[in-house]
Amino acid sequence: MKIGIIGTGNIGGTIARKLRxxxxxxxxxxxxxxxxxxxxAEEIGAEPVDIRGAVDGVDVIVLSIPLPALSALPSDLFTAVPDSVPVVDTSNYYPGLRDPQxxxxxQGMTESVWVTKQIGCPVVKAFNNVLAYTLAELGRxxxxEGRLAAAVAGDNHEAKETVMSLVDQAGFDPVDGGFLEKSWRQQxxxxxxxxxxxxxxxRRALLLAVKGQAAAKRDxxxxxxxxxGPNPTHADVVAMNRSFHPLD
Known part of the structure; x- marks a missing residue:
């Protein structure tokens, strides 16, 4: 497929590398x-384009930029994107750490529902609930045996299936997170x-999520x-995240 990726940071760049x-x-x-x-682009064998080149005539669009950067996108960027083209939202909201309030x-709006309102088209939420190191190094x-999973949520079944296949190709078991409104469970x-x-x-962890509880934990x-400490290991971060919500 032709895949346009906007954002080449830790997540967007790794997705580009893996899908190439x-x-x-x-x-x-x-x-x-x-x-x-x-x-x-030259390093991974991709085509360097501007943001309009990333959405024009592609089969999938991956939007991997911080939420505040959405305001810098042209208001008509997604106007001509066909409904059949999945737009993948990898973003997360980090108020106080990176993002303004x-x-x-x-007030409770699901993050990716807010994204759809900003860009004017529906999105599929994916690649947001794995660490950058996990995405880059732990795909299988x-x-x-022991293959890790990533959640995928969206309202359009065909679009979600396409994105789930890309998660699989990136080295992870795709887990259906339900409709986009339910993607708060993977925030x-x-x-x-x-x-x-x-x-x-x-799947069990998604079901155990409690509406409204994450914001307090995030703070x-x-x-x-x-x-x-100043240089936590990947294992340290995973252990910290697990400690927030013991599953047993």
Whole structure:
């Protein structure tokens, strides 16, 4: 497929690398324009484009930028995107750590529902509840023992199936997280968030999420990260996330 990826940070860049390795035709764009993404594109064998080039004539769009950066996108960027093209939202809301407060989300709106309102088209929530290290280093072939899982939520069945196939190709078992409104179950500081679970455990963790509880847990993150020291390991972060929501 032709896949346009907007954002080449830890998550977007890793998705681009993995899906290029899987044989897809990848276009990459970031806030630096064509020249700003050229070196990375050449490294992985992708095409460097501007943000309009990342959405024009592609089969899938991956939007992997912080929520505040959505306001910098052209208001008509997704206007001509066909309904058949899945738009993948990998974002997470981190108020106080990276993002300014967003009133609608603070009042209970599901993060990716808010994203759809900003860009004017539906999205599929995916790749947001795995750590960058997990995505880059811990993918395994389908059927491998101990393969980790990633949740995928969305309202369009065909779009969600397409995105789930990409999660699979990236090395993870895709777990259906339900409709987009239910993607709050895979937001930061929920039981399924960045805990390196297999598919069976991921499904259980999604079900154990309690509406409204994550925001309070998320506000505790800074003090917990301070306890981990200046250079926490991946295992430290996973253990911290699991401690927020013991499954037993």
């Amino acid at each position: 390795a899987a044989g897809h035709e990848i276009r990459v764009a970031n806030s630096g324009g064509v020249d700003g993404v050229r070196a990375f 967003i009133a609608e989300i603070d 072939p389908k059927g491998a 930061p500081s929920t039981p399924s968030y960045c805990c390196d679970y297999d598919a069976k455990t991921m 505790e993150l800074p003090q917990h990260f301070m306890k981990l």
